Amino acid sequence: MTLLIKNGIVYDPLNGVDGEVMDICVENGRIVEKIDEHNAQIIDASKMIVMPGGVDIHTHVAGAEVNSGRLLRPEDHVHDVEPKTSITRSGVGHSVPSTFTTGYRYARMGYTMICNPSMPPLEARHTHEELEDTPIVDKATFPLLGDWWFVLEYLRDSLIKECAEHVAWMMVATKGYAIKIVNPGGLEAWGFGRNVRDLDDLVPNFNITPREIVRGLCMVNKILNLPHTIHVHTNRLGQPGNYITTIKTMECVEDLAESSKPAIHITHCQFSAFKGDSWQNVRSGAEEIAKYVNRHTHVTLDMGQVIFTDTTTMTADGPWQYTLYELSGNKWVNHDVEVETSSGIVPFRYRRKNYVHATMWSIGLELALLIEDPWKIYLTTDHPNGGPFTSYPRIVSWLMSGRARARTLKRINEKARARSLLPSIDREYTFYEIATVTRAGQAKALGLKNKGHLGVGADADIAIYNINPKEIDPSKDYKTIRKAFSRAAYTIKDGEIVVKNGEIVKTLSGKTYWINFESLSLERGSSNCSRVVADLKRRFREYWTVEFENYFIPESYIGPSTPVSIKMGMCKE
Numbered sequence: 124m125t126l127l128i129k130n131g132i133v134y135d136p137l138n139g140v141d142g143e144v145m146d147i148c149v150e151n152g153r154i155v156e157k158i159d160e161h162n163a164q165i166i167d168a169s170k171m172i173v174m175p176g177g178v179d180i181h182t183h184v185a186g187a188e189v190n191s192g193r194l195l196r197p198e199d200h201v202h203d204v205e206p207k208t209s210i211t212r213s214g215v216g217h218s219v220p221s222t223f224t225t226g227y228r229y230a231r232m233g234y235t236m237i238c239n240p241s242m243p244p245l246e247a248r249h250t251h252e253e254l255e256d257t258p259i260v261d262k263a264t265f266p267l268l269g270d271w272w273f274v275l276e277y278l279r280d281s282l283i284k285e286c287a288e289h290v291a292w293m294m295v296a297t298k299g300y301a302i303k304i305v306n307p308g309g310l311e312a313w314g315f316g317r318n319v320r321d322l323d324d325l326v327p328n329f330n331i332t333p334r335e336i337v338r339g340l341c342m343v344n345k346i347l348n349l350p351h352t353i354h355v356h357t358n359r360l361g362q363p364g365n366y367i368t369t370i371k372t373m374e375c376v377e378d379l380a381e382s383s384k385p386a387i388h389i390t391h392c393q394f395s396a397f398k399g400d401s402w403q404n405v406r407s408g409a410e411e412i413a414k415y416v417n418r419h420t421h422v423t424l425d426m427g428q429v430i431f432t433d434t435t436t437m438t439a440d441g442p443w444q445y446t447l448y449e450l451s452g453n454k455w456v457n458h459d460v461e462v463e464t465s466s467g468i469v470p471f472r473y474r475r476k477n478y479v480h481a482t483m484w485s486i487g488l489e490l491a492l493l494i495e496d497p498w499k500i501y502l503t504t505d506h507p508n509g510g511p512f513t514s515y516p517r518i519v520s521w522l523m524s525g526r527a528r529a530r531t532l533k534r535i536n537e538k539a540r541a542r543s544l545l546p547s548i549d550r551e552y553t554f555y556e557i558a559t560v561t562r563a564g565q566a567k568a569l570g571l572k573n574k575g576h577l578g579v580g581a582d583a584d585i586a587i588y589n590i591n592p593k594e595i596d597p598s599k600d601y602k603t604i605r606k607a608f609s610r611a612a613y614t615i616k617d618g619e620i621v622v623k624n625g626e627i628v629k630t631l632s633g634k635t636y637w638i639n640f641e642s643l644s645l646e647r648g649s650s651n652c653s654r655v656v657a658d659l660k661r662r663f664r665e666y667w668t669v670e671f672e673n674y675f676i677p678e679s680y681i682g683p684s685t686p687v688s689i690k691m692g693m694c695k696e
């Protein structure tokens with residue numbers, strides 16, 4: 124199968140290509156130097172933008188939490204139906220779409236890889252089943268390990284090496300990709316109806332602080348040489364005044380960073396960038412956070428942009444979801460599985476005229492515009508927490524157009540408008556910067572060597588948008604931009620055309636990326652890391668309702684499996 128994309132206007136930031144007219148050659152699912160034009164299928168991409176397929180570093184699309192959200196929200200589905208076609212399956216969902224619909228809608232926007240950021244280990248099987256059900260896009264999922272008893276104990280006892288061995292086992296057992304930390308210590312405290320107050324508050328019964336958890340897992344991440352950094356949802360998320368906690372969280376791993384390599388990813392930073400000490404005087408802390416990020420090289424972030432719409436919030440941060448339930452009075456699910464972690468789900472409507480919601484909307488954009496280097500901040504809504512991922516094209520238009528921002532600003536709460544930093548910011552993203560925050564930067568942060576770029580050897584995951592940058596001024600024609608990014612002219616996945624003119628024309632199964640530590644030679648959960656396994660087995664007899672042997676997910680259980688192999692020089696006893 125060969126494909127030639129001719130004369131496209133290419134934006135490929137990882138290879139420094141900024142709007143050059145060039146051809147892209149595809150053979151057997153990869154980008155190649157040259158192909159025989161006579162035997163190739165040809166796409167005429169002249170006057171169109173060509174970018175690598177979109178990569179989403181943080182989107183809740185699969186697993187028990189998402190599925191509970193689906194069950195909780197029939198009203199979310201009833202007006203948003205995806206009819207069956209001869210190619211696609213039917214589905215539903217505005218903010219918590221069904222699995223098939225999720226895959227189709229990402230592909231229509233030109234996205235080809237998504238990361239599900241919050242997986243309780245005991246629900247890994249379910250998560251992988253749903254990921255396998257999500258067509259077209261490639262996937263990765265991050266196990267929640269920040270409140271994991273083993274981790275807390277190893278770190279409390281300063282057993283970093285053992286902790287690393289354990290995390291390695293967990294990563295392979297759950298077929299995970301990165302270490303997710305949510306409100307470190309807070310989820311364990313939530314088991315007792317409590318929360319931790321800040322980075323230096325003791326976690327009940329464990330005599331360890333959130334700071335020690337973040338630092339410990341950052342060291343573990345380094346020992347294991349994982350491709351992505353620790354992926355952190357900060358303490359005090361959603362609380363006024365939390366921007367200080369966020370800066371302290373970034374600061375606390377400063378000394379662990381190697382040269383200019385990132386050591387921490389702060390996810391959906393908007394929710395962690397509030398100044399003030401009450402909901403009445405909550406203000407933007409974006410300037411302070413941006414100032415810190417601009418001066419340091421060890422941090423990456425994603426936006427967690429708020430959209431004025433009805434959505435469904437869901438996070439492993441159980442205590443925060445309880446607060447949100449109290450604030451909103453909406454229905455609420457508190458979900459927990461054998462105290463491995465916690466979670467909560469609350470429907471939520473962000474209103475333009477609400478002071479807090481409008482302030483949050485402004486904060487997300489302020490962060491993206493005030494952080495100078497687009498390689499450090501990525502476009503997300505923390506789907507569906509800030510809004511559904513289908514709103515990404517709207518965010519693109521806000522980033523590219525001061526007028527688009529001004530138009531929304533005019534319609535928001537007056538006090539929020541008066542305090543918004545947006546009118547003082549002239550910056551408008553270029554296409555190159557958009558390509559960075561929607562694919563290249565995310566692929567780089569995830570350490571995905573063959574994603575997010577169009578160099579020779581890369582996966583042939585490509586998006587073509589019907590925009591001619593020579594004719595269209597995004598600052599003025601922001602509506603055209605929004606439309607074009609909503610419906611890709613073409614999406615190419617693994618070298619095959621899956622979307623044409625915004626419609627699915629072919630479906631295929633996306634791959635699941637997971638970390639494999641080959642030297643552990645894990646078979647059915649046993650390992651040459653005998654200490655770690657002995658410890659696990661002992662605990663399984665005491666605490667879990669499943670057998671140890673059923674906990675470990677064999678590779679054969681994963682859809683198209685793509686292990687990322689890492690050498691690990693320990694556990695040779």
Ligand SMILES: [Zn+2]
Pocket residue numbers: 181183240241391438505508
């Ligand atoms: Zn999230």
